[in-house]
Amino acid sequence: MNAREIRELFPILNQEVNGNPLVYLDSAATSQKPVQVIESLDKYYREYNANVHRGVHTLGTRATDGYEGAREKVRKFINAKSMEEIIFNRGTTTAINTVAASYGRAHLKEGDEIVISYMEHHSNIIPWQQVAKQTGATLKYIDLQEDGTISLDTVRETVTENTKIVSIMHVSNVLGVINPIKQIAEIAHENGAIMVVDGAQSAPHMKIDVQELNCDFLAFSGHKMCGPTGIGVLYGKKALLEKMEPVEFGGEMIDFVGLYESTWKELPWKFEGGTPIIAGAIGLGAAIDFLNEIGLDNIEKHEHALAAYAIDKMSEIDGMTIYGPKDAGMRAGLVTFNLDDVHPHDVATVLDAEGIAVRAGHHCAQPLMKWLKASATARASFYLYNTEEDIDKLVAGLVKTKEYFSDVF
């Protein structure tokens, strides 16, 4: 795969920021969009915008085909058994909240346990905190090893027969760690718990097979995988989804409505109350086509190589702290770091003056920041359009940052 050619397909990357060519290293926050995705949205709104599942008219049929066609693309993308297992929603946060509010509230009681880890994103912490408060269940954390990875022995110690739900991120948005989801799911199932996976940082970057992972739920967001904002996916095993109550009620999700009682549509629509995110789903479908064309394996390989190159080059800078495992083979395409005493916001501002976009802050993972004993960090994250040249510019920018602040101090 040729990242330089791929880059040409992303119009936004062809611009100057603060007088320098843009170097976009914040794809873990949100990815940029290829022209195919932008055009799919344009085409939908210009040619076949209509509400779905109701009209007899031609545009309504075309919009429904587009929307449901996108669902089939998602099903194939993660190798789910059926389209009934694919629920469209606003994104990872909504997806995890749906599982917590529906499955969690119905199945948890005092004495039960929910197990998550110290590296989770806030979206995989707070929904469980809330459902624990509501049901009297206990929230437990899997401790991390010194290099920031999860050991299966620790998982075995933490998950007990009282555990009903285990919810872990597939790839850490801070440490870049790839977690052994399949093995964790096995431990969860041995103890009679279900396995929920936060796939926000994995679905865009590696091949996911929900049947192979044997997870019960998987949540991910479209906007981190070249798709539009506002669209995401909850995958759930049919047997579980069938028994779950919807969390949003209203139009689109009903079968029969009486004055005092109503019944729900079948899967997956009973979880899609209100006019669905039609354009978003169509855009996500276009993003999946785009990613498939390049190949998830190629994307993953490319990002591994970039991460290895970045860790190598960045480690040469004096005063550089890189978080997470040093072995690039164990991690995805992002590097979280701190540079001497320069606060990450100041690092990000100086880099921005050079046209380089990185993230600075706590990355929506305050418990992990506490574990790392850092109040904030900076993060460079890579995607299929990034090149070694981008990393060279980052490294040059970091050297300048260091020099700049050594002058003022």
Next chain:
Amino acid sequence: MSFNNLDNLYRQVIMDHYKNPRNKGVLEEGSLTVNMNNPTCGDRIQLTMKVEEGKIADAKFEGEGCSISMSSASMMTQAVKGRSIEEALKLSTVFSDIMQGKEYEEEDLDLGDIEALQGVAKFPARIKCATLAWKAMEQGLKEEEDTQ
């Protein structure tokens, strides 16, 4: 943007306050205390103030954050010490105007070191860093006024 533009943000006086913060610490128990953080970036400040006869007799801060948030906190404590609540709140309004790039009326308010923070207005992503300590001061003084 060249590094010269950055110099408008990171003026020497700002870096001096960052490196040698004034009024760093915590006042004795019973002082007016405000804890505030910036949830989007993790900056946090604890501001303690002693108000006597409508005047800020003393102010100290503790916290963690970037050069802009911490130097702004240092300058703020320096600027409000000895002022009346009314003056301090007025100063806060002027500071807010400066951050928004608005024209402001100095009248007889001596801005002192605070003027150095003017450059922050050109870095919208950093305005919240600069205003954190000021918001804490405002909240504390308004609570104090309410209890009077």
